[in-house]
Amino acid sequence: MxxxxxxxxxxxxxxxxxxxxxxxxxxxxxxDAVTVQDITDHxxxxxxxxxxxxxxxxxxxxxxLRQHVNELLRYVEPNSDSPLTYKTLSVRVFQHVAxxxxxxxxxxxxxxxxxxxxxxRCYLAELIQKYVIMPLVAKGKSxxxxxxxxxxxxxxxxxxxxxxxxxxxxxxxxxxxHLFWRLMxxxxxxxxxxxxxxxx
Numbered sequence: 001m002x003x004x005x006x007x008x009x010x011x012x013x014x015x016x017x018x019x020x021x022x023x024x025x026x027x028x029x030x031x032d033a034v035t036v037q038d039i040t041d042h043x044x045x046x047x048x049x050x051x052x053x054x055x056x057x058x059x060x061x062x063x064x065l066r067q068h069v070n071e072l073l074r075y076v077e078p079n080s081d082s083p084l085t086y087k088t089l090s091v092r093v094f095q096h097v098a099x100x101x102x103x104x105x106x107x108x109x110x111x112x113x114x115x116x117x118x119x120x121r122c123y124l125a126e127l128i129q130k131y132v133i134m135p136l137v138a139k140g141k142s143x144x145x146x147x148x149x150x151x152x153x154x155x156x157x158x159x160x161x162x163x164x165x166x167x168x169x170x171x172x173x174x175x176x177x178h179l180f181w182r183l184m185x186x187x188x189x190x191x192x193x194x195x196x197x198x199x200x
Contacts, residue, residue: 015053017043019064022057027106031061031113065107065116069123072096076127086132086185090157091177093124097161098173105165108158117158124154133188140192149191153184 021043025034036057040050054060076092097104107116129150137146157180164176171179189196 011053014045014049015063017045018050018053018060019067021045022060022064023068023103023106026112027102030106030111032111061113062115062119065119066123068103069120072123073127077131087178087181089127089131090180091174093157094161094164094173094176094180097164098169101165101169104161108162108165117162121151121154121158124157125150128153128157136188136192136194140194142192144191149188153188156180156184 018039021039022034025038025042029038034057036047036050039045039057039060040047050060054063072093075096076089106112108120125147129146132153133146133150160176160180164171186196
């Protein structure tokens with residue numbers, strides 16, 4: 001059993017090295033320019049080892065992006081001391097972007113892999129649906145699908161993130177989070193048939 005755990009830890013370490021190398025290279029030279037050889041050189045891992053874990057760069061990228069989003073979710077999700085309101089969720093997302101702005105620019109900029117924005121939108125929709133839309137749906141009386149509302153909100157959030165990055169974080173994370181909350185809350189409340197009132 002201990003031997004199995006050690007193997008699992010080695011696999012995790014190798015995959016983390018490859019993921020870290022990929023993201024560092026994307027920031028440095030853009031996704032399209034990165035090769036498997038670049039990744040293995042940067043991670044100090046052999047090509048044969050790379051192919052034991054991944055078919056190609058695309059598979060590594062898909063897993064790495066999911067890991068990155070899981071990190072975002074851990075940062076954003078509530079803990080016992082801080083319930084997650086819509087406003088708090090919005091602010092925390094922008095705080096996370098600010099902390100890793102170089103990576104977000106590389107992923108969501110013009111030269112970033114197109115799949116990044118698509119997957120980020122879907123991941124953000126899952127987050128918004130779970131913590132914002134579903135609690136409101138339980139109080140409302142609308143037949144509009146929660147998935148539709150969450151996808152609309154995540155698309156708007158992603159657009160604001162891209163604008164913010166393009167404008168070199170001209171506003172603070174708190175200002176952007178509050179702005180997104182103010183833009184989205186009245187419309188969602190209206191669609192769900194809820195009376196407008198304070199923070200959700």
